[in-house]
Amino acid sequence: MGGSYEVIDEPAVNDSSFRPSSLAVCLVSGGMDSCVTAAIAREENAEVAFLHVSYGQRTEARERRAFGELADHFAVTKRLAVSIESLKAIGGSSLTDACIPVTKADLTSPEIPTSYVSFRNAHMLAIATSWAETIGAQRIYIGAVAEDSSGYPDCRPEFYEAFQRAIDAGTKPETNVKIVTPVIHLSKSEIVRRGLELGAPLELTWSCYAAEDQACGQCDSCALRRRAFAAAGTPDPIRYA
Amino acid sequence: MGGSYEVIDEPAVNDSSFRPSSLAVCLVSGGMDSCVTAAIAREENAEVAFLHVSYGQRTEARERRAFGELADHFAVTKRLAVSIESLKAIGGSSLTDACIPVTKADLTSPEIPTSYVSFRNAHMLAIATSWAETIGAQRIYIGAVAEDSSGYPDCRPEFYEAFQRAIDAGTKPETNVKIVTPVIHLSKSEIVRRGLELGAPLELTWSCYAAEDQACGQCDSCALRRRAFAAAGTPDPIRYA
Numbered sequence: 001m002g003g004s005y006e007v008i009d010e011p012a013v014n015d016s017s018f019r020p021s022s023l024a025v026c027l028v029s030g031g032m033d034s035c036v037t038a039a040i041a042r043e044e045n046a047e048v049a050f051l052h053v054s055y056g057q058r059t060e061a062r063e064r065r066a067f068g069e070l071a072d073h074f075a076v077t078k079r080l081a082v083s084i085e086s087l088k089a090i091g092g093s094s095l096t097d098a099c100i101p102v103t104k105a106d107l108t109s110p111e112i113p114t115s116y117v118s119f120r121n122a123h124m125l126a127i128a129t130s131w132a133e134t135i136g137a138q139r140i141y142i143g144a145v146a147e148d149s150s151g152y153p154d155c156r157p158e159f160y161e162a163f164q165r166a167i168d169a170g171t172k173p174e175t176n177v178k179i180v181t182p183v184i185h186l187s188k189s190e191i192v193r194r195g196l197e198l199g200a201p202l203e204l205t206w207s208c209y210a211a212e213d214q215a216c217g218q219c220d221s222c223a224l225r226r227r228a229f230a231a232a233g234t235p236d237p238i239r240y241a
Numbered sequence: 242m243g244g245s246y247e248v249i250d251e252p253a254v255n256d257s258s259f260r261p262s263s264l265a266v267c268l269v270s271g272g273m274d275s276c277v278t279a280a281i282a283r284e285e286n287a288e289v290a291f292l293h294v295s296y297g298q299r300t301e302a303r304e305r306r307a308f309g310e311l312a313d314h315f316a317v318t319k320r321l322a323v324s325i326e327s328l329k330a331i332g333g334s335s336l337t338d339a340c341i342p343v344t345k346a347d348l349t350s351p352e353i354p355t356s357y358v359s360f361r362n363a364h365m366l367a368i369a370t371s372w373a374e375t376i377g378a379q380r381i382y383i384g385a386v387a388e389d390s391s392g393y394p395d396c397r398p399e400f401y402e403a404f405q406r407a408i409d410a411g412t413k414p415e416t417n418v419k420i421v422t423p424v425i426h427l428s429k430s431e432i433v434r435r436g437l438e439l440g441a442p443l444e445l446t447w448s449c450y451a452a453e454d455q456a457c458g459q460c461d462s463c464a465l466r467r468r469a470f471a472a473a474g475t476p477d478p479i480r481y482a
Contacts, residue, residue, distance in 0.1 A: 053327075080327075080330060080331070082326050082327040082330050083326055084325075084326075084327075085323050085324055085325075085326065086294075086321075086323040086325075086368040086371065086372075087371060089321060089323050090321070090368075090371050090372050090375050091375065092374075092375035112413055116413075117371075118370070118371040118374040118375050118412065119367055119370045119371045119374060119408070119411055119412055120371075121411065122363075122366075122367040122370065122371075122407060122408075122411055123364070123367045123368070123371070125363075126360055126363040126364045126367050127327040127331075127364070129359070129360045129363065130327065130328060130331050130358075130359040130360045130361075130363075130364070131327075131331050133333075133359040133360060134331050134332065134333035134359050153410070153411050153412055153413055153414070154411040154412075156410060156411075158410040159407060159410040159411040161410075162403065162406035162407040162409070162410045162411070163407045163411070165403035165406065165407075166363060166400060166403040166404045166406075166407050167360070167363075168403070169394070169397065169399040169400040169402075169403045170360055170362065170363055170394050170395040170397075170400040170403070170404070171359065171360055171394055171395075172353055172357075172394055173394070
């Protein structure tokens with residue numbers, strides 16, 4: 001149980017943050033944000049273990065492929081890919097329920113979109129925490145983005161601060177696992193730029209919510225990605241339908 | 242997001258706590274604590290939805306049977322039984338890893354026993370929260386016991402308080418889900434007595450960690466149960482090997 005429950009969210013990759021003996025778990029969905037987060041985790045830790053969690057979303061197989069290719073790129077040996085049966089069984093989201101269509105993006109709407117999967121990131125963090133405690137990792141990296149995202153409540157800094165307290169209270173006294181959210185305060189275009197600076201393999205990532213062969217270009221996730229590359233002034237290396 | 246983040250843990254079943262229009266999710270493992278918790282939830286709510294979560298534990302099938310029999314007893318129509326693949330994949334506990342033996346109970350030891358499944362109750366609460374938010378339930382009942390338990394960190398009140406904040410921060414603004422831990426401050430023998438008062442079907446419950454045909458009588462869970470019935474001065478309705 002850690003004495004402090006602050007979430008480490010400094011986005012700077014600098015020498016002082018590197019921990020030569022540290023092992024970190026990094027949640028890698030296969031998207032752009034997690035790719036850049038993984039590149040940052042790789043800079044800041046001696047070893048990074050990659051965790052992929054699918055949850056019955058439409059593009060599960062394509063994201064899993066991106067995870068494998070990213071893990072190969074970063075030469076990661078500790079890998080765990082698991083599925084959350086319950087989120088599929090619960091449904092209620094356009095990502096996990098085939099009866100709810102994936103809507104076209106409306107980035108100006110204050111509404112939480114139909115792609116919201118209830119409390120999804122809590123499941124991700126619970127799995128990451130159990131794995132981190134069991135393998136002795138000290139940090140969990142997650143590529144949540146607060147601003148310029150789709151407005152999901154489980155992407156906000158307050159959620160990670162609260163979950164950190166739950167980790168501190170709910171794990172063994174000798175366990176000290178900290179959540180790190182290195183891109184949470186960045187805009188999507190800043191994430192693209194950071195990725196380019198770090199040489200992150202953005203061409204291997206998959207963002208589309210709707211399709212697995214070619215990105216649709218029209219869902220929330222595609223719309224945010226295209227806007228980010230446009231704002232960063234660099235071409236998106238993936239192709240769109 | 243609720244304004245308050247206190248965990249409701251008043252154990253008293255009284256008229257004022259009954260909410261005639263409320264729907265509650267109750268986590269039902271099939272053990273004694275969850276059976277009594279379910280009986281309390283039934284008294285306090287118009288409708289109770291039963292949630293069973295297995296996680297690759299040795300006695301999974303037997304607990305699932307107890308869940309079904311308890312749901313039948315309480316005439317519950319909303320039921321969800323899911324499995325957590327990740328905890329089995331992660332291992333590290335005598336409950337989920339066949340290579341780690343289930344040790345005989347030592348109820349005097351301050352050590353966390355080998356049956357500890359890392360951060361297990363966070364997974365349970367994440368699933369319960371996603372389901373509650375999706376079906377519109379306002380409460381989640383969980384039969385955690387702080388004292389007189391096996392010393393698991395995720396059974397302590399601080400953990401539930403912290404997780405409540407994570408729910409408040411990580412769900413939709415209009416969602417208001419409260420964790421209720423009605424037996425958390427009771428001793429195991431008080432739980433037996435409360436169960437008897439409420440007419441809870443303790444004969445349908447399963448507690449043993451090691452066996453599925455007849456309870457072993459020697460694991461932590463059997464030892465706690467037997468001590469509880471002895472202290473309550475009433476015979477345990479199940480048979481032991």
